[in-house]
Amino acid sequence: MLRLSSRAGARACANFRSSIVKNLSSSLYFSSSSITKHKTTYDNPLEYGTYKSNIYTHRLPESTAEQSPELVALHARLDLPKAYSLSTLSQALNMETKSEGLANNFGLNTLGKSLLSYYVAEYLLIKYPRLPMPIHNQAIDAYMGVEPLSSIGKSWGIQPDTNSKLEKYLAQEPFFMKYGKLRYLEETSKEEVKEDGVIELTGDEISQIEQNHGRYTPSEQDAYAASVRSIIGGLYTHTDELTTKQFIKNHILSRKLPIEQMFQFQQPMRELVRLGDKLGFKDPLEVRLIAETGRLSSHAIFVTGVFVGTEKLGEGVGSSLAESKTRAAVNALMGYYLYSPISSDGEELKVPSDEGYKFEGIVGLGDVAI
């Protein structure tokens, strides 16, 4: 299987950084199902400032955004810099594609996703260069998949805008309140009477479940995840790469990921033998009995080790020889896959986007074919 090397990652980052032009106002617009077809024209394709859209969208005036207490609170809670305007924050919470003509978060979302993918992938490839591909993908998902991102969004205190126009009128809710809320529901679905714990699916959603092998992602979860990505994208447009990187480090990469619990081997002993071939071990792999409590004792315990010559690769404890042998092989494989390099002075390795980065780690050898 192919594995992205960290050098390739560094190159990708450089291309990526040069390709992002910081201009927010014009191109961050997306229309999926409106009647007029969205078309963008430009004088110079490299200058986003000259991009013109045939559908008129406008951004929320800063004065209106300032009136929304939820928006101000979210800005303060996330400790966003002053340069991050409240109107962009409101745009990051807007998933609507049709109504009002306000710019939505499509572009910010794409930008935030690219930033997240880069920093998460770079971190994982440097920190765990030998992870098998499926585990690596799962780890990426565990950091920036829809579910974790939506739970991050909820923990940030973002509220969805679920009240219909009538309810808002009856509650005498000021119009600017909604600009601080996550807007993803259409007006018709807000008016539907909902039963707690019962989700009514549309035909589109049912066909989507079939495509996703029976997995259902509620639209609310998608919206929350998109808003988190958009907030990150907005941070990049208003500040710089360093601030965004620090933000991603603080909010995404700081979450504990128990990678050692994500493994399940099928044939550990066979995989270990193949791995030994790949690494060019001269001696054959041997599983040896290190200690036992005695086979006739009431609860026998065996301790075995996997050896190559006189080097011990792993150790396993079990109540039968088969168990201790399997556990020893699993332990050895985990010791290999979870290897995390350190720099020559014993510090944590720098990632390619860090200043003064020098390649010190390793590039994994790829997966082992059993």
Add this chain to the structure above:
Amino acid sequence: MFRNTVRHLSDKAVPFLSQPPNKFNAARSTFNLRPVLPQGLVHNPPASVPNSKSTPRAFLPSTDPRSTLISHRTYSSDEVADMPIIYSSKADRKYDITPDIVAEIQQLRSSNSAEWTVNKLAKKFGVSPSFVKVTTEVNEGRKAELSQQQKAERESWPVQKQKARINRKRRVELWLRNEF
């Protein structure tokens, strides 16, 4: 100054003691332990499950500073030879199976899979059963027939036995996930 760590001591200053010395004869009085501990500190870590996050020296790349800096537990060849072998991979694996032999195995298994079982074929051609499984395809009819037989047999078992089998499978999955 009160210290609550011993990090300032070099690891040579604290001797490693895998088991306390016995006052009586080590061989004859194994079960009659009267520990005679030396003066001062000894390093005697409690028995624990091996850590999956520490990389063994054989897996450390040569560039890693830990390959030389950290003192790894080493075994002498006598010590290793003293431990009985449970399983060993073959030092010189043979790769002398020709396409003709594979074709013959495939032909036999597809012609009469009830008679030519995997184990029988493996024995006849001197290969491992897993080799036969990899090179030949499963006969769907035979597979359905066997699974039908197994299902009938399983259903005739008492409930306790059925449960025990399921639990055994689950326990093996725990081994493979490094869980306890």
